[in-house]
Amino acid sequence: MSNPAALPSASTLAPLTGSAVDDLTLYHRALTHRSCLRDPGIDAEHSNERLEYIGDAFLDLLVAVELYEHFPEENEGFLSRMRARLVSETPLANAARRCDLGRYLRLSPNAERNGGRKKPSILSDAFEAFTGALYLDRGHDAAAQFARRYLLDPADLETLVHRNRNYKSLLQERLQAAGRPLPTYILKDRTGPDHDSTFVVEVDVDGTSLGQGRAGSKKKAEQQAAHEALKQMHG
Incomplete structure (x- = not known):
């Protein structure tokens, strides 16, 4: 997107949401970095931080259940360590890159100049926020499908096990x-x-x-x- 503070349309986001959206403002908020709030030239009242909170909680539960079912013989400590590895900055940022979430981010010109569109911390937060928006707008199944497609499906769980054990x-x-x-x-x-x-x-x-x-x-x-x-x- 040529304008770093532009807002994507519903049709532009369709490849990510998988269906029509009910509340486009949720996704706009999920893609709005807090740097926009400090820029007087950008009309933005909310950043993605509250939605990030929702997405983080949702992903924690989703990944916990996936690991519980995938590793029926493992104890709580092992499952907790595996979840911490999966729901962390690097895997989340990689998931954001897989769905090209960075191109939709709404950043201030200063954040744009500083490479914010590619920063792992910004990408991982945006992935959580977008997941949270999907959950609030389309429900559990839509958010889970998005997370599985870009975060869980590409994850080599057996490789993670080998590293974790x-x-x-x-x-x-x-x-x-x-x-x-x-x-x-x-x-x-x-x-x-x-x-x-x-x-x-x-x-x-x-x-x-x-x-x-x-x-x-x-x-x-x-x-x-x-x-x-x-x-x-x-x-």
């Missing part, structure tokens, strides 16, 4: 519960220069090798080895 701790807990000795991690090999080394680590339990990991750091190789050991024990 401490496999060494899980292995130790599993062994303790079974009354077995604690694991020992043995560095089997290290190749390459200091700035680009590859480590090979083996995890042993009571003299028996349960898994091996290979990675660019010793800690990551240990985590991989523990992961392999858990898979072997589970299988």
Whole structure:
């Protein structure tokens, strides 16, 4: 949009809302950054901060339910950590980029000059606010469809799980519960220069090798080895 303070029409927003809107002013408010309130040349009474509050609460609940259903065996701590990862600035800003929300933002000329249309903090807030507007205007299903399409569907939950889990701790807990000795991690090999080394680590339990990991750091190789050991024990 050529005018940084322009307001998009209902037809312009249709690809995002998925249907006709009932209250266009909600979406205009969701796309209005607070910088507009301080600019005397822009006629804006409200920013998107209150709608951001609604969207944040809605996304917290939606993501919580999705994770609860996707990971039926995981505990509350794991689910809370996963939700915190998904409903945070970087994933929300990426979701805003996927739907090109930045192009619709209403910014002051100063915020525009400072790159506000691409700032992760502004984009993430706008995504929450737009979700909140959809919820208030079209209801739960419309807001959930929007959030799933741009935030949850592109998220690789299994990759997030891998990053979020401490496999060494899980292995130790599993062994303790079974009354077995604690694991020992043995560095089997290290190749390459200091700035680009590859480590090979083996995890042993009571003299028996349960898994091996290979990675660019010793800690990551240990985590991989523990992961392999858990898979072997589970299988």
